[in-house]
Amino acid sequence: MNQAARIPAVELSSRQLKANAHEALNDAQLRTNMRTAMDSLIAKRLAVMPEAEREPLRELGNHVRARALSKLPELLERLEARLTANGVQVHWAETVEEANAVVLDIARRRRARAVIKGKSMVSEEMEMNEALEAEGIESLESDMGEYIIQLDHEKPTHIIMPAIHKNARQVAKLFEQHLGEPYTEDVDELIQTGRRVLRKKFLDADIGVSGVNFAIAETGTLLLVENEGNGRMSTTVPPVHIAVTGIEKVVENLRDVVPLLSLLTRSALGQPITTYVNMISGPRKAEERDGPEEVHLVLLDNGRSQAFMDAELRQTLNCIRCGACMNHCPVYTRIGGRAYGTVYPGPIGAIISPHLVGLENAPDHPSASSLCGACGEVCPVKIPIPDILRRLREENVKPPAAASAHPLRGQGSKYSPGERSLWRMWVRLYTSPRLYRAFSFALTRLRRLTPARLGPWTLNHAPPRPASRSLHELAREHLDHDRRGADR
Amino acid sequence: MSARERILAKLRSGLAGSIPRPDDFEPAVVTEPWRYPDRAARIERLVELMSAVQTRFERTTRADWPTRVLDLLEARGIDRLLVATGMAHGARLAAHIEGLAKAPSLFAYDRPIEAWKSELFDSVPASLTTTRGAIAATGSLILWPSADEPRLMSLVPPLHIALLEASRIQDNLHEVIETEGWAAGMPTNALLISGPSKTADIEQVLAYGAHGPAELVVVLLEDA
Structure with a gap:
């Protein structure tokens, strides 16, 4: 040649x-x-x-x-x-x-x-x-x-x-x-x-x-x-x-x-x-x-x-390369192996490639899964592929400088300070009852202000609009109603 | 430090503080579902599985097999057969054709491959080899190539004829390995052959005769 x-x-x-x-x-x-x-x-x-x-x-x-x-x-x-x-x-x-x-x-x-x-x-x-x-x-x-x-x-x-x-x-x-x-x-x-x-x-x-x-x-x-x-x-x-x-x-x-x-x-x-x-x-x-x-x-x-250094990720190395996880993967079946751009495609590729080429070079691979679990179910040596996919997703959004016992090459490559602070706010909102009530009150009352276009979601769906009253409010009303009925 | 030392050191540090897992190999898992009550059942399973992948069977006896081999060569118009004439079965076949008016010429793989590579590839239409036994569970022949019957004898000629004694069919691979003590000493090459060469690499359409023999015939000696 x-x-x-x-x-x-x-x-x-x-x-x-x-x-x-x-x-x-x-x-x-x-x-x-x-x-x-x-x-x-x-x-x-x-x-x-x-x-x-x-x-x-x-x-x-x-x-x-x-x-x-x-x-x-x-x-x-x-x-x-x-x-x-x-x-x-x-x-x-x-x-x-x-x-x-x-x-x-x-x-x-x-x-x-x-x-x-x-x-x-x-x-x-x-x-x-x-x-x-x-x-x-x-x-x-x-x-x-x-x-x-x-x-x-x-x-x-x-x-x-x-x-x-x-x-x-x-x-x-x-x-x-x-x-x-x-x-x-x-x-x-x-x-x-x-x-x-x-x-x-x-x-x-x-x-x-x-x-x-x-x-x-x-x-x-x-x-x-x-x-x-x-x-x-x-x-x-x-x-x-x-x-x-x-x-x-x-x-x-x-x-x-x-x-x-x-x-x-x-x-x-x-x-x-x-x-x-x-x-x-x-x-x-x-x-x-x-x-x-x-x-x-x-x-x-x-x-x-x-991969060997971490007991969970080590299971990736159980693989005997049968390809059953690809054959059963709804993502692989639709996009084929070439789209992955890595030597090993499909679910096993998504969990082995980050070790071969670094997470920064395969940043979206752990996310190319619906986590339906088929790969883990058919794996002949029982590699918990969905668990490892989730684990790699986490490793990939950790702050790059975060200390870890066995750092992965390219970890934190999808880390975004903006996203991280957004999640922090979310945590505060959902762990403080007072904030949460205020938030849901505002959300239900200002529901008409929901934007008509929300990224890829609204390409194929109607924009989500919060209900006029929250589940809490409805439940409370229902209870009050029952109580009144009982008093009568 | 060499690559070897660095790799081993890294693996050892990964295992620090852990203990090796015990050997809990449970033979029943790989033997019990693949047991057959008697010789007839083993033969039936072997024939069923191997026939499903286009292996032909000549069910015959110790007395009759040379005739059957000659018949199947004649049916295909083959006049040369690669066979270990120095082994008992080769001598038997040679004695059988002596005096026959029309018989194929027999010749042995008696030189190193380098001495006749292109001849072997281009002008040997068929070979006959012995087998060490067979496995009913998977429908496989067992071959340990030797100086008399080298590795390529069962691979290069388009027709491979394999002699199999029915008493040598065992239930499953685990039984073969254990009863014959394979772990104590493996030959340079051991083979399981479960049909003629095949491929499904184009559209998963099964095609025979990919790189090895297009045809595999098992001459089964039912009384041996």
């Missing part, structure tokens, strides 16, 4: 959520594509998760993740020791720059010209494609959905189904335009085209990159799930495999993945299991005939340790 075709590093500012949402809401095609896809994902999940199985499993999944996080440093050390003993090289990176530097070092040492990638959201955080291409190394996505959006210079709009916002007609046009293929809307033919093009790339790639679904400390195993086989190709065919993952992905024991795997594939796609579960515990051994000569694991922090 040439320089001109590079995907812009930041496609949309995450600060512009409101404007992006407005635009997305007016895109009828997008809304149809999203609604259809989400409805189908919701139905599929429900069909394979009867409540009697689901609830004990969610409980167990939550306990497994919470236990892993409760001893995270120890498990990371154990994972590293086991992987090292198995012949895997482990690297640590606090920032995405450090993580990219690790990947680039390996690429330079191997004189790599071409990298083929299995699906990895952490590599999206790193913008690894851009980092590699800046060094003249081709970096190609091999997951069909990722490949499609890479052709269109886009970013994933869903963590499981990256091209969910496109329909077959849009894909057909892309393939016609970029690959010179005859136009067809037949999905089988489109997939066969992708297969043909990418098989060549698997053959020629010097390095394969993948994410990790679960890293098992007990055995030093990287577990990957997928349906297409591109993950197995990327981790088997090239001579070098680099896995990139967040520091939270570790679990203690091999058996711990049993409930998580079951929850992940059913919550994400409504499948009892994915086509492939690929468990990698080391590079090719001397007697083996395929598999990479080198396997690397890059453990990335990128703000996760900030």
Whole structure:
């Protein structure tokens, strides 16, 4: 891919959520594509998760993740020791720059010209494609959905189904335009085209990159799930495999993945299991005939340790990236993933992004929720997403200088002294009976002075007008009336 | 301080004063809903789930399986089969085709991938591998690739034929891991395969043969 075709590093500012949402809401095609896809994902999940199985499993999944996080440093050390003993090289990176530097070092040492990638959201955080291409190394996505959006210079709009916002007609046009293929809307033919093009790339790639679904400390195993086989190709065919993952992905024991795997594939796609579960515990051994000569694991922090510092926010790191919270979110379904402008969209994106990019860069994300609670209810590892959304809203209106045990990057970015004093007045009004009575008297008597236009509210509603008498007055009158009746 | 030390120090300070949560893993949650009374029930569940994702089953016996394999190759006009001729099943198949007028040629994955990468990708129409067992609960085959049957054998050829002994089907993944003691030593690569390669990345329309085999046939030895 040439320089001109590079995907812009930041496609949309995450600060512009409101404007992006407005635009997305007016895109009828997008809304149809999203609604259809989400409805189908919701139905599929429900069909394979009867409540009697689901609830004990969610409980167990939550306990497994919470236990892993409760001893995270120890498990990371154990994972590293086991992987090292198995012949895997482990690297640590606090920032995405450090993580990219690790990947680039390996690429330079191997004189790599071409990298083929299995699906990895952490590599999206790193913008690894851009980092590699800046060094003249081709970096190609091999997951069909990722490949499609890479052709269109886009970013994933869903963590499981990256091209969910496109329909077959849009894909057909892309393939016609970029690959010179005859136009067809037949999905089988489109997939066969992708297969043909990418098989060549698997053959020629010097390095394969993948994410990790679960890293098992007990055995030093990287577990990957997928349906297409591109993950197995990327981790088997090239001579070098680099896995990139967040520091939270570790679990203690091999058996711990049993409930998580079951929850992940059913919550994400409504499948009892994915086509492939690929468990990698080391590079090719001397007697083996395929598999990479080198396997690397890059453990990335990128703000996760900030969430970890606070017991409530730490639960964000329970996430197993199934995407069920997006599929069930009324906001995500209407605006799609692109509007969020962050790597992780939807409810989980709203609670993880502030740690990744700072609250000041995702100021409206915790508010992009009706707090209907669906995300928390479907979460397979029981992350209390609505509670965490509320918590982040609070953190975001605190005075920036306010002391806090574990300050969040960019906290208080929506703090406004005017708003704060308004709320202070409100508190006084509602805690002093005398003031309150005077206020409600004035409000009811001067009700005709209510302005006819009240911001966005009156765009679609009649202006609110206070009643002529307050509830207190009415109640008192009613009581007086009763008493008089009783006296009589 | 290295990135490693800084990350670990920060995580440790986040946990200061807390104690690790106990291991309260309850195996019943992942085993009880996925128990099957007998071999027939396990087979039925496996066939049902895998067939639902376009896996074909050849239900046969130890005596008959080579004939069935040859039949299904012939039906597809395939004349070359990648198979571990050094293993018992490979030798058996080789002995079976000896003297047949018309039979596919058998060849083994006996070189490092680097020596024949493009040949493997471009001109191997089918492979036959053994399996370590299967899981009824999820409809999955278990494969531990080896020197004789390397990882790509079950991935690159468009048709993958998998030999499965019915006695090796277990109820659920937890049972497999525990009874076989996986935690004591994992191979470099362990696989669960639950159908032919597929994708639903375009409009959620299911398409088979995405990057791996378009067709998976399980040759089930019901008397083994």
